[in-house]
Amino acid sequence: MSDDLLMPIHDPQLLARGERVLGPEFRAMSGRVLQVTALTSRLNVLPFDDEAAKAALFAQILGRPLPPRVTIYPPFYTDHGLRLDFAERVFVNQGCTFLDYAGIRLGEGVMVGPKATFITVGHPVDPGERRHFLTGAPIDVAENVWIGAGATILPGVHIGRDAVVAAGAVVADDVPARSLVTGPKGTVRRRW
Template sequence: MTTDDRFMPIHDPELLARGERVLGPEFRAMSERVLRATELTSRLNVLPFDDEAGRAALLEQILGRPLRAGVTVYPPFYTDHGLRLDLAERVFVNQGCTFLDYAGIRLGRGVMVGPKATFITVGHPVDPGERRRFLSGAPIDVAENVWIGAGATILPGVSIGRDAVVAAGTTVADDVPVASLVAGPKGTVRRRW
């Protein structure tokens, strides 16, 4: 997030990805997209599991582009925006995952995401007087061949290095080094290889 405390209207999601704040008409536009994404994911999540073509078609609408080769997403699947979620080739997303992606989430080639993992790119200020006035956030970047364990939570602005593992139930608030294991209630590097 920016260290500048001035309110800065956002004219596009790229500014939020750089740590700016969402206000006014931009917030209304974001809210409309949230309603559309919720409608699409609701439809996705009630399809028969073997309807792979229907699932792929709805995911393409949610993401705003065709799925890349080898991408697998098992419902239920939740996103608040969808258009800023970038899934590279061979990404696997297990059941019950949530992607709050307005500030941008990139999952690199071969990333595996365990069930009920949550990725959050936006939030509210701590100050109660500002809490309902704007959103702030930062993108999440997950490099190639990362494994995110079941129930992990990845917070705004985090980068996870290639070949890293995030243990089940871990909350990740800081960057994760390449080829490392993070674990615990607040992700702590436990091992490097």
């Protein structure tokens, strides 16, 4: 990706507060993306029962060992890894993607179905600004939540305790505790 396509991100904590960010750290961020992509590529071709090698690669990807009783079935994808926070007893099924630069937290006992996607960063809607910086906000998933297969969780979303996100749902707004979210969210909001 060339430097004129994306301006650098300065401080991931600004993204965590939902602010637009510019700055000279884009090369470091893109370097981390390349490093983690190489690590996940290695992880995703390991024999399924090679627990020691998987644990070692997860420790490199996350910058620390997985918590006790966390289960993640490869293939597994992340663009940063260092801002992924898995509590105990989290289960992540095959083919999930975690774009975690602004931070993703999965509380204790969260279950994630296959091919679910968590996205914490994006680009501005304005076409003139789209290639100049990133925007974003963290995702927080409380305890005992079930995220169905193919669900997409967008930046800044908080999902309350014991909630269920149905398969294929696109979640752009907070989800109250002990509730069920279903269906696509795609709606034309404005035109230009």
